[in-house]
Amino acid sequence: MALILCIESSTTMCSVALGKDGECVELAELNEGYSHAEQLAPFVDQVLAKHDVKPETLDAIAVSKGPGSYTGLRIGVSLAKGLAYGLGKPLLAVPTLQHMCLNQQVRKELNYLKDALLCPMLDARRMEVFTAVYDFGLVLVQEVHAHILEPDSFEGLLAKEGIIFFGNGSQKFKEITPASSAYFVEDVWPSAADMVPLAEQRFKDACYEDVAYFEPFYLKDFIGTQPKRT
Numbered sequence: 001m002a003l004i005l006c007i008e009s010s011t012t013m014c015s016v017a018l019g020k021d022g023e024c025v026e027l028a029e030l031n032e033g034y035s036h037a038e039q040l041a042p043f044v045d046q047v048l049a050k051h052d053v054k055p056e057t058l059d060a061i062a063v064s065k066g067p068g069s070y071t072g073l074r075i076g077v078s079l080a081k082g083l084a085y086g087l088g089k090p091l092l093a094v095p096t097l098q099h100m101c102l103n104q105q106v107r108k109e110l111n112y113l114k115d116a117l118l119c120p121m122l123d124a125r126r127m128e129v130f131t132a133v134y135d136f137g138l139v140l141v142q143e144v145h146a147h148i149l150e151p152d153s154f155e156g157l158l159a160k161e162g163i164i165f166f167g168n169g170s171q172k173f174k175e176i177t178p179a180s181s182a183y184f185v186e187d188v189w190p191s192a193a194d195m196v197p198l199a200e201q202r203f204k205d206a207c208y209e210d211v212a213y214f215e216p217f218y219l220k221d222f223i224g225t226q227p228k229r230t
């Protein structure tokens with residue numbers, strides 16, 4: 001059993017949770033654009049103070065590893081690495097798309113779609129999403145990849161069984177798919193609260209990252225924009 005600080009910054013959702021024995025006991029989060037640089041550190045102080053937890057008593061620091069926003073991931077991972085190094089604690093990396101599958105709204109949908117697959121989608125750009133497909137037990141059915149959405153996307157899987165789509169990229173697919181076996185859950189964002197059970201399991205299994213060399217799973221190279229000439 002462990003006391004783990006979880007940090008999630010892969011989208012516009014800025015989120016920090018305190019996990020105790022695999023349960024989320026405190027959560028601070030805000031979804032108001034990319035305010036991670038200003039909000040993450042105060043959120044850490046807030047969730048620890050709520051339970052009178054001293055940083056040095058934490059067992060580990062967990063971070064959402066991606067894919068997702070290049071800048072958001074970089075800020076979250078930098079903070080997590082700094083805390084882990086400074087406190088001498090293990091660093092745990094939790095796959096973003098996987099922990100999204102533990103969202104309560106999504107799991108509730110499975111109550112009557114028991115054989116459905118889970119497909120989290122994070123908006124990339126235009127008609128592209130970062131996605132993967134998992135079964136009920138969070139085992140990968142289709143690997144994490146960048147996917148350009150078409151009306152016949154996931155056609156093979158949708159012909160066999162239902163799929164629950166969610167995340168801030170799923171609306172784009174909802175607007176073009178003709179599949180009756182595609183189900184959609186709206187307003188699902190990556191949250192540090194959903195990281196907690198996966199972080200606890202990684203701690204038990206001693207799945208630690210190298211604090212010095214760990215990098216986020218960006219999936220795609222960062223593409224910057226050229227400044228306009230004046």
